[in-house]
Structures are given as structure tokens and as C-alpha cells.
Amino acid sequence: MSHQLVDTTTANSFLPMVSVVVPIYNGETDLPELINCFLSQTYPKDRVEYLLVDNNSSDRTLNYLKISAENSSITIRSFSENQIQSSYAARNTGIRAAIGEIIAFTDADCRPQSQWLKSLIQPFVKPDVVIVVGEIVALPGNTLLEQHANSQETLSQKHTLGHSFCPYGQTANLAIRRIALEKVGLFRPYLTTGGDADICWRILQENVGRWEFSPEAIVQHRHRTTFKELKSQWQRYGRSNRYLHELHGVKLMREITLKECGYRLGRWLLKEVPKDSVKAIAGKATLVDILNTPIGLFTARARYSGQQEAKLPENAKMIEWL
Known part of the structure; x- marks a missing residue:
């Protein structure tokens, strides 16, 4: 990543038109807080404009969106994507209607901080920057699993930006220059996971421009609180791995066998638990630290099972165009 110096006066007067696209599925309980976050943005x-796209919700999401669009002091436009059940199809609906030269993405269960947009848009002052990735941090959580995910920084973009195949940003906090989408196409509408990596990789591999990370562009997101939710999250990561393997040749993760799990749990019980317990007594470790190994094995097994069971549907290879 090359860095060019930008005149600060240019940077301060750089205020491109931005379209924020949010896909929403059964999000009526999230929407009031999300819209409050939009109201508090420091970007002019x-x-x-905020384009909120209902993706065939069975609750009152669409109704709430229409009311918000009519009664808000910010520009909210509501849309529906009822044909295809996929957040990427919903995002495409938003992108098509967008008037901004920069398209920013977040999700209904995210909480963008007030400086989010201003920080996310700033790097685009450099004309060769076509993707800007903001940071995702956890909303404060009380459960053991939330604390574990927090200690592992599960949601942090530094994991995806450090991806061994090619960097990418998660759509919970991502902005893309419109001209990049004109050149490489929109999201694959029938893909159900992995579409954020796919679109970033297509842009970067076409050499349309480069990416930049904006750590001050912060979105908060809630961690999973139950083992059931955690399992389904990591199975989805596994499915995404399989799809990206078929679309881009990404390496598949190896199996963590029950035998290996047994060996690692034995070592954990005999070596790590006594050592971490001593640390905990001294106030230098918590229950979360002690349980890192078994929870880590649980998520790795869930991810592998998701990868094993997944098969990329033929229509998921299709790319939509502006």
C-alpha cells in the first residue's frame, strides 16, 4: 500500500456524496438504535442518503422503514428485495438506487459511532483508493461467549485484511467507490455468505485501485451469546470458505479430528488449566482465558463441518451488473 501525501485543506473540503446501503431481515428491534446512530453522524x-432494503422480513420491518423515511431529518429511502433471499441481493437493490459516488455498507445489527462515516470517507480523497475498510468492535457483553469473542477480537477487520489469499473488508463496515462497481459488477445475488471477500477480491485483482484501512471508522457489533448461535456463526464461516474455494481457489481448512481434539483437551486439562488457574488466583487471568482452548476447538470443528457440508449453488456464480 503506497501512501501519498494529501493537502489538509483538500482533505477537509472533500465531501463526496455518499450512499449508505443496509440490508435488513427481521430487523424491527434493531432499527430504532441504528437510525439513532445515523442521526448522530458528523458527516454533513x-x-x-441512507438506503434501507428490506429482504422479505416477516416482522414489521418494512412498515417501520416507510415511517422512518417519511419522518426523519436525514434522507432515508426504503426499498424491498423480495425475489431473492440474500443480503447481497438486497445490497444490490440499494446500490442500483444509490446516487452517491461512494457506497458505504453496514448491517442492521451494527452500531456505527458518530465519526464513522467521516472517517470512512476521508481516505477516498486519494484518487487511487477504491475500497476503505473500517473497524468492527464488540458491544459490551456480559456472557462468557461474548467475553471470549472479545478477547479473540473475532469480528476485527485485521483478520480479514490479513487474509492469506487476498485482503478484504466485511460488509458490516466497508465503503467502495462506485466506479469500481461499474467495472467489476455488483455482489453475486444468490451467494449467501462470502460475498464481501468476493467483491473486494474482484476489485483488487482487476487492479481498479487499492484499499485502505480507517481504524477510526468504528462500528460496534454484538457477539453471539449462546453455543447454538456460535456454532451457526462458525459454520457460516466454513461455508464461506468452501464457496470462496470454488470461486477463487482459496485453500480449504484442514479437519480437526476427534482424536486431535481429545489430545488437545487432555493437554489443556493437565497443563493449561493448572497454569491459568494459578494466574487467575493472582488476578492475571480470567475464566475466559482458562476456557480459550475448548471454545476454540468447538468453533474450529463447527467451521470445518460448515465447509464440509457446503456446496456452491450454480446460480451463486452469477454476477449482477449496474
Whole structure:
């Protein structure tokens, strides 16, 4: 990543039109807080529109969106994507309607901090920057699993930006220059996971421009609180791995066998638990630290099972165009 110096006056007067696209499925309980976060953005209100796309919700999401669009002091436009059940199809609906030269993405269960958009848009002052990735941090959580995910920084973009195949940003906090989407196409509408990596990789591999990370562009997100939710999250990561393997040749993860699990749990019980317990008594470790190994094995097994069971549907290879 090359860095060019930018005149600060240019940077301060750089206020491109931005379209924020959010796919929503059964999000009526999340929407009031999300819209409050949009209301508190420091980016000039007349330079941003919020495109909220209902993806066939069975609750009152669509109704709430229409009311918000009519009664808000910011520009909210509501849409529906009822044909295809996929957040990427819903995002495409938003992108098509967008008027901004920068398209920013977040999710209904995210909480963008007030400086989010301003920080996310700033790097685009450099004309060769086509993707900007903001950071995702956890909302404060009380459960053991939330604390574990927090200690592992599960959601942090530094994992995806450090991906061994090619860097990418998660759509919970991502902005893309519109011209990049004109050149490589939109999201694959029938893909159900992995679409964020796919679109970033297509842009970067076409050499349309480069990416930059904006750590001050912060979105908060809730961690999973139950083993059932945790299992389904990691199975989805596994499915994503399989799809990206078929689309881009990404390496598949190896199996963590029951025998290996047994060996690692034995070592954990005999070596790690006594050592971490001593640390805990001294106030230098917590229950979360003690349980890192078994929870880590649980998520690795879930991810592998998701990868094993997944098969990329033929229509998921299709790319939509602007």
C-alpha cells in the first residue's frame, strides 16, 4: 500500500456524496438504535442518503422503514428485495438506487459511532483508493461467549485484511467507490455468505485501485451469546470458505479430528488449566482465558463441518451488473 501525501485543506473540503446501503431481515428491534446512530453522524447530512432494503422480513420491518423515511431529518429511502433471499441481493437493490459516488455498507445489527462515516470517507480523497475498510468492535457483553469473542477480537477487520489469499473488508463496515462497481459488477445475488471477500477480491485483482484501512471508522457489533448461535456463526464461516474455494481457489481448512481434539483437551486439562488457574488466583487471568482452548476447538470443528457440508449453488456464480 503506497501512501501519498494529501493537502489538509483538500482533505477537509472533500465531501463526496455518499450512499449508505443496509440490508435488513427481521430487523424491527434493531432499527430504532441504528437510525439513532445515523442521526448522530458528523458527516454533513446533505451529503449522505441512507438506503434501507428490506429482504422479505416477516416482522414489521418494512412498515417501520416507510415511517422512518417519511419522518426523519436525514434522507432515508426504503426499498424491498423480495425475489431473492440474500443480503447481497438486497445490497444490490440499494446500490442500483444509490446516487452517491461512494457506497458505504453496514448491517442492521451494527452500531456505527458518530465519526464513522467521516472517517470512512476521508481516505477516498486519494484518487487511487477504491475500497476503505473500517473497524468492527464488540458491544459490551456480559456472557462468557461474548467475553471470549472479545478477547479473540473475532469480528476485527485485521483478520480479514490479513487474509492469506487476498485482503478484504466485511460488509458490516466497508465503503467502495462506485466506479469500481461499474467495472467489476455488483455482489453475486444468490451467494449467501462470502460475498464481501468476493467483491473486494474482484476489485483488487482487476487492479481498479487499492484499499485502505480507517481504524477510526468504528462500528460496534454484538457477539453471539449462546453455543447454538456460535456454532451457526462458525459454520457460516466454513461455508464461506468452501464457496470462496470454488470461486477463487482459496485453500480449504484442514479437519480437526476427534482424536486431535481429545489430545488437545487432555493437554489443556493437565497443563493449561493448572497454569491459568494459578494466574487467575493472582488476578492475571480470567475464566475466559482458562476456557480459550475448548471454545476454540468447538468453533474450529463447527467451521470445518460448515465447509464440509457446503456446496456452491450454480446460480451463486452469477454476477449482477449496474
